[in-house]
Amino acid sequence: MRPARETLTLIGHGANERLVSDALSGNRVPQAWLLAGPPGVGKATFAYRMARFLLTGGGAAAGPSLFGDSAPITSLAVNEDHPAVRQIAVGSHPDLLVIEREMDEKRDKMKAAISVDQVREISQFLHLTASQGGWRVVLIDSADEMNVNAANALLKILEEPPKRALLLLVSHTPGRLLPTIRSRCRLLRFAPLLPEEVRIAAEAVLEGEPLDPIALTLSDGAPGRALALADPDTRSVLTDLLALFRQAPKCDPAAVHGFAEKLGKAAADAQYRSFVTQFDAWLMRVIRHSARNGRVPNDLPGEAEAAEAVLRAAGSLDRLIEVWEKNTQLFRQTDGLNLDRKQAVLSALLPLTQRL
Amino acid sequence: MKLTIDRAALLKSLAHVQSVVERRNTIPILSNILIEAQDGDSVSLTATDMDLDMVDRVTCSVSVPGSVTAPAHTLYDIVRKLPDGASVELTSEPEKERVTVRAGRSTFTLPSLPTADFPSLASDDLPFNFTLSSAELKALIDRTSFAISTEETRYYLNGIYLHATQQPSGPVMRGVATDGHRLARVELPLPKGAEGIPGVIMPRKVVLELRKLLDESDGAVTIGLSETRIRLAFGAIILSSKLIDGTFPDYERVIPTGNDKVLELNRNSFAEAVDRVATISTEKSRAVKIALGTNGLTLTAHSPEAGSALEELEVSYTSSPFEIGFNSRYLLDILKQVQGDVAQFIMADAASPTVVRDRADGSAIYVLMPMRV
Numbered sequence: 001m002r003p004a005r006e007t008l009t010l011i012g013h014g015a016n017e018r019l020v021s022d023a024l025s026g027n028r029v030p031q032a033w034l035l036a037g038p039p040g041v042g043k044a045t046f047a048y049r050m051a052r053f054l055l056t057g058g059g060a061a062a063g064p065s066l067f068g069d070s071a072p073i074t075s076l077a078v079n080e081d082h083p084a085v086r087q088i089a090v091g092s093h094p095d096l097l098v099i100e101r102e103m104d105e106k107r108d109k110m111k112a113a114i115s116v117d118q119v120r121e122i123s124q125f126l127h128l129t130a131s132q133g134g135w136r137v138v139l140i141d142s143a144d145e146m147n148v149n150a151a152n153a154l155l156k157i158l159e160e161p162p163k164r165a166l167l168l169l170v171s172h173t174p175g176r177l178l179p180t181i182r183s184r185c186r187l188l189r190f191a192p193l194l195p196e197e198v199r200i201a202a203e204a205v206l207e208g209e210p211l212d213p214i215a216l217t218l219s220d221g222a223p224g225r226a227l228a229l230a231d232p233d234t235r236s237v238l239t240d241l242l243a244l245f246r247q248a249p250k251c252d253p254a255a256v257h258g259f260a261e262k263l264g265k266a267a268a269d270a271q272y273r274s275f276v277t278q279f280d281a282w283l284m285r286v287i288r289h290s291a292r293n294g295r296v297p298n299d300l301p302g303e304a305e306a307a308e309a310v311l312r313a314a315g316s317l318d319r320l321i322e323v324w325e326k327n328t329q330l331f332r333q334t335d336g337l338n339l340d341r342k343q344a345v346l347s348a349l350l351p352l353t354q355r356l
Numbered sequence: 357m358k359l360t361i362d363r364a365a366l367l368k369s370l371a372h373v374q375s376v377v378e379r380r381n382t383i384p385i386l387s388n389i390l391i392e393a394q395d396g397d398s399v400s401l402t403a404t405d406m407d408l409d410m411v412d413r414v415t416c417s418v419s420v421p422g423s424v425t426a427p428a429h430t431l432y433d434i435v436r437k438l439p440d441g442a443s444v445e446l447t448s449e450p451e452k453e454r455v456t457v458r459a460g461r462s463t464f465t466l467p468s469l470p471t472a473d474f475p476s477l478a479s480d481d482l483p484f485n486f487t488l489s490s491a492e493l494k495a496l497i498d499r500t501s502f503a504i505s506t507e508e509t510r511y512y513l514n515g516i517y518l519h520a521t522q523q524p525s526g527p528v529m530r531g532v533a534t535d536g537h538r539l540a541r542v543e544l545p546l547p548k549g550a551e552g553i554p555g556v557i558m559p560r561k562v563v564l565e566l567r568k569l570l571d572e573s574d575g576a577v578t579i580g581l582s583e584t585r586i587r588l589a590f591g592a593i594i595l596s597s598k599l600i601d602g603t604f605p606d607y608e609r610v611i612p613t614g615n616d617k618v619l620e621l622n623r624n625s626f627a628e629a630v631d632r633v634a635t636i637s638t639e640k641s642r643a644v645k646i647a648l649g650t651n652g653l654t655l656t657a658h659s660p661e662a663g664s665a666l667e668e669l670e671v672s673y674t675s676s677p678f679e680i681g682f683n684s685r686y687l688l689d690i691l692k693q694v695q696g697d698v699a700q701f702i703m704a705d706a707a708s709p710t711v712v713r714d715r716a717d718g719s720a721i722y723v724l725m726p727m728r729v
Contacts, residue, residue, distance in 0.1 A: 128598040129584035
């Protein structure tokens, strides 16, 4: 999958692009932006687009005009041949600092959170002048992953950013950020895209290959999610899950354990992540359709049957919603507290695969 | 690209530039150096950590001009281990993304990243350009750098403040550093071209890197300056860096002008005495007490664990007797920078800042905050 830092085209989010363009033209640029919306919808792609625009000299090129009304900025598109575009893509632009979760080399996996030391790098970065003399951009992807200390350290920076510095915070769940962080940022909401836009955006990344319709169905308007679902390595997780659910409420305990065992392995990180997303997306879909008193359409092979079985196992729609909420919480805790993944998967599946 | 270069020349140049490259890098291209061979007979090696970059130019024989990137530390280690007097051949194969190093019967093939990934260095002309001799710059750095603060909360003190100002003797360039307990101010006659330079704070990292390189250089140093960048060129090396984006405090305010108690002493014997007496003072405070009277100076230190020390010195002092305490390490740092034989301490009382200067040379003054002892 192509990372956001390399994606030059933006599909949808036209209103946000206009909003940012206007802010930049008006010479009153908010120094901190909170880009909020569901995962995979294009927030990071948009953030990189803003960074690229500013770091290629956009917004300041013409300078003020005689009449104080320099031509307004209408698009954040940049010249693709500008050397900065390439440097931003490989992370070597001296005026862009990207803060992401780091690799824990001792354990050979991604760290669970963005640490306070990483956030302190931001102040060091902003205490030096810009290498090219223009803007300095800091991108935090995602702000949700900061631990408490990191969030507090960031607050200090947000209070008094230096001139010509821009902070871009990507957040999937802005409601869970510190209210003091939220209040210091200009909010930019990212709504789900239309199915057609998702298809165009995803196929641009797949380089002409058609997008799997199943992935499109489950994408919830987020191209990133559609691409994750279309990944052949993780596709089988959903197929396996549906096969398991079709046996509900009399699933073979050995099969459930086997499924959880597989996802709990340290090497199966991608599969586990994709399970969490897909499980959540699919349950949401069952709940949504059932709530409308309809049957779940058979968009995925054997889906309708599996949905019925899961509802039967849960007992009622109310119970299913409860289970779904509980599971969202459970997976969050599993990440936050570093709990055993196999047990988490088992606890999530138990109320849906067995009548207790 | 294809070139042949003498091992010793390459090693020297690599030793310079690789010191900029950080050992651990999450961004792969930053652990590489950029090797550019234009037409002619020289190659430039560039390394950067995105804040600071260094370019070194070496003579070699270029058979095919071009450019390539190579892992800095690996290349340095290889060249270091090659026999002295060897001739090294560097060949790039951009289509295979690798670079080959050949010397005698050894061949190494190293991975290479596209040159376009390498951070571009700001090459635009800087508005102010002037020249200092390497000795002047060395003196400016040595006499101030010890006072640079390492405290990150006061980041604007993490460097040497360089600016131009007017003195009765004429226009001067000043270097100032302070950490809140001590301050060092050095003046040089303002070089041509430095009229109207913006006040800039040169980060500690550049200062240290520059100081290392100045040991090997004795020519002139050409300095280019803008509000956001500094570039230092000497010999074949160009060092260029971001600056600290902050306002240096109004340091003139803390340099006392009304102190009246003048103490003059032999720099060497005083430094030795302070060093001896400080053996006793506690590791943490390093405090020594100076008692001044009509019959000389008494230096004492007390520590509940280590005992006490006392040493007497003959000094020239005519004002009223009084006592004052200092951090011995700070005293020694300053005394080390006093070049002449006689150091002058100009004091007010035990709680106010003391001015230290070289009696023979007014270009540098130091301000030291006393300790309560």
